[in-house]
Amino acid sequence: MQLSHYSGSGNSFLIVSDSLPITSIGNLCRSHKADGLIVATRQPSKNYLMEIYNADGSNPKMCGNGLRCLAKYLFDRGLIENKGIVETACGPFRVALRENLIEVEMPTPKLLARDLKITYGNHHFSGHHILVGVPHFVIKSCPIPFVEAAPHLRSHPYFGAEGTNVTFIQGSLTQTFERGVEAITGACGTGTVASFKALQLEEPKIHQKSFTTHSKEILEVKRVEDRFFLNGGVTLLFDAEF
Numbered sequence: 001m002q003l004s005h006y007s008g009s010g011n012s013f014l015i016v017s018d019s020l021p022i023t024s025i026g027n028l029c030r031s032h033k034a035d036g037l038i039v040a041t042r043q044p045s046k047n048y049l050m051e052i053y054n055a056d057g058s059n060p061k062m063c064g065n066g067l068r069c070l071a072k073y074l075f076d077r078g079l080i081e082n083k084g085i086v087e088t089a090c091g092p093f094r095v096a097l098r099e100n101l102i103e104v105e106m107p108t109p110k111l112l113a114r115d116l117k118i119t120y121g122n123h124h125f126s127g128h129h130i131l132v133g134v135p136h137f138v139i140k141s142c143p144i145p146f147v148e149a150a151p152h153l154r155s156h157p158y159f160g161a162e163g164t165n166v167t168f169i170q171g172s173l174t175q176t177f178e179r180g181v182e183a184i185t186g187a188c189g190t191g192t193v194a195s196f197k198a199l200q201l202e203e204p205k206i207h208q209k210s211f212t213t214h215s216k217e218i219l220e221v222k223r224v225e226d227r228f229f230l231n232g233g234v235t236l237l238f239d240a241e242f
Contacts, residue, residue, distance in 0.1 A: 001016055001017070001018055001241070001242060002016070002017070002239060002240070002241055003015075003016055003028070003239070003240050003241070003242050004016075004073055004236065004238070004239050004240075005032055005034060005236075005237040005238050005239075005240075006069035006072055006073060006234055006235065006236055006237060007069070007186075007234065007235045007237055008065030008066070008068045008069045008072075008102070008187065008189070008232065008233075008234045009065060009186065009187040009213050009215060009217040009218070009219050009232045009233060009234075010185070010186020010187045010213055010214065010215025010216075010217050011035055011065035011066075011069075011185050011186050011187040011188060011189070011213075011215075012032075012033070012034045012035055012069075012186070012237065013034055013035060013036050013037065013038050013052075013063075013065070013066050013069045013070075014028055014029065014032060014034045014036075014037045014038070015037070015038045015040055015069065015070060015073050016037065016038070016039055016040070017039070017040055017041065018039070019039055019051075020037070020039070022053070022057040023057075025037045025053045025055075025057050026055065026056060026057050028242075029055040030055070034055065035054070035055055035178070035181050035185050035186075036052055036053055036054050036055055036063065036066060036180070036181070037052070037053045038050055038051065038052050038053075038066055038069065038070050039051040039052075039053075040070055040073065040074070042079075043087060045087070047084070047085045047086060047087050047092065048070070048074060048079065048080070048086050048087065049086075049087045049088070050063075050066065050067055050070050050086055050087065050088050051089075052066045052088075054178070054179075054180025054181055055180065055181050056180050056181070056182065058179075058180040060133075060134050060180060061088070061089040061090050061133045061134060062088060062089065062090045062106075062107055062132065062133025062134050062190055063133075063134075063189060063190065064104065064106055064132070064188070064189015064190045064192070064193060064230045065187055065188065065189040065230075065232075066189070067086060067088065067093065067095065067104045067189070068095075068102040068103075068104050068189065068230065068232065068234050069102075069234055070086060070095075071084075071086060071095035071096075071097075071102050071104060071234075072097075072102050072234040072236070074086070074095075075097050075102075076236065080095075082096065082097045083095065083096040083097070084096075086104075088133075089133075090107045090133040091107075093105040093106065093107075098231065100233070101231050101232060101233055101234075102231070102232065102233070102234045103229055103230065103231040104189075104229065104230055104231075105227060105228070105229055106132060106133075106189070106190070106193050106228045106229065106230050107131075107132050107133040107190075107193075107228075108226060108227070108228060109130050109131065109132045109193055109194060109196075109197035109228065110130065110131040110132075111128060111129075111130055111131075111197070111201070112129040112130060112131050112135065113128065113129040114128050114201065115127075115128070116128065116129050116137070116158075118137070118153060118156055118158060120149060120152045120153060120156070121152075123143045123144055123149065124143070125137075125139050125141075125142070125143075125149070125153060126139065126141075127139035127140070127198075128197075128198045128201060129159075129164070130194040130197050130198060132190040132191075132193045132194050132197070133190055134165060134190050135159070135164040135165060136164060136165045136166070136167045136176070136190065136191055136194035137153055137159070137164045137165070137166050137167070138167045138168075138169065138191075138194050138195060138197075138198040139153075139166070139167070139168055139169070140168075140169050140170075140198070142168055146168045146175065146177070146184070147177075147184060149166075150166045150168075150177030150184065151177065151182070153166045153177075154166050154177055154179055154182075162179070163179050164179065165177065165178050165179055165188070165190070165191060165194075167188065167191040167194055167195055169195045169198065169199070172209070172210065172211055172212050173211070173212045173213075174188075174191060174192055174195040174211045174212070174213060174214075175188075175191075175213070175214040176188035176191030176192075176214075178191075184214055185214065186213060186214050186215035186217075187213035187214060187215050187217060187219060187232075188213075189219065189230050192211050192213070192219045192221055192230065193221055193228055193230060195211060195221075196209055196211075196221040196223075196228070200223075207222060207223045207224075208220065208221070208222040208223070209221055209222075217232065217233060218232060218233075219231070219232040220232060
């Protein structure tokens with residue numbers, strides 16, 4: 001079986017064309033220091049389906065950088081032309097190659113709770129709970145180091161048994177502690193779109209913004225009417241047989 005490893009702005013994924021046991025997924029991700037694994041299968045519609053797994057074997061409904069990595073994988077192999085459709089658990093989304101960058105359509109962000117107050121120990125956090133296929137608690141201030149606060153906010157009882165991703169915005173810098181990876185990842189596509197939505201709540205006229213990710217690479221989000229798009233670089237790290 002061929003195994004490909006791609007990085008979407010510092011968020012890396014292994015891509016295969018056949019399903020694997022959950023235990024194998026975790027072992028492969030640990031071995032290659034990948035944030036997740038994508039199974040790409042062609043559907044009767046002739047589109048490809050993205051089935052994505054986090055490093056712990058959990059199966060999120062959506063992953064923006066995973067979708068961008070899969071699009072690059074399909075472009076590299078000539079399986080789709082410069083634009084196409086990829087199916088996900090959240091529905092079909094447009095993908096396109098634009099000047100060596102990969103742009104993908106994203107789920108429309110949904111505001112679950114505005115100005116939500118969460119307490120951890122003696123520390124108080126205020127943010128917006130936003131769904132972009134997966135949930136994010138987006139905060140703009142953090143009274144203690146984010147790396148310390150994030151795991152506790154991720155599993156706060158308010159967010160239920162599955163918890164939430166936690167995204168911290170500082171100006172144009174955005175970083176996300178991702179559930180299923182249980183760490184701050186190099187970048188997070190859904191987290192970047194959630195950041196954009198959080199800023200739009202305060203500045204409704206914003207329709208496009210570039211963000212610097214934890215890896216220091218750039219992701220751009222734009223809104224066209226009611227559709228949202230994520231754009232940035234994707235790099236092939238390696239192809240291998242296993």
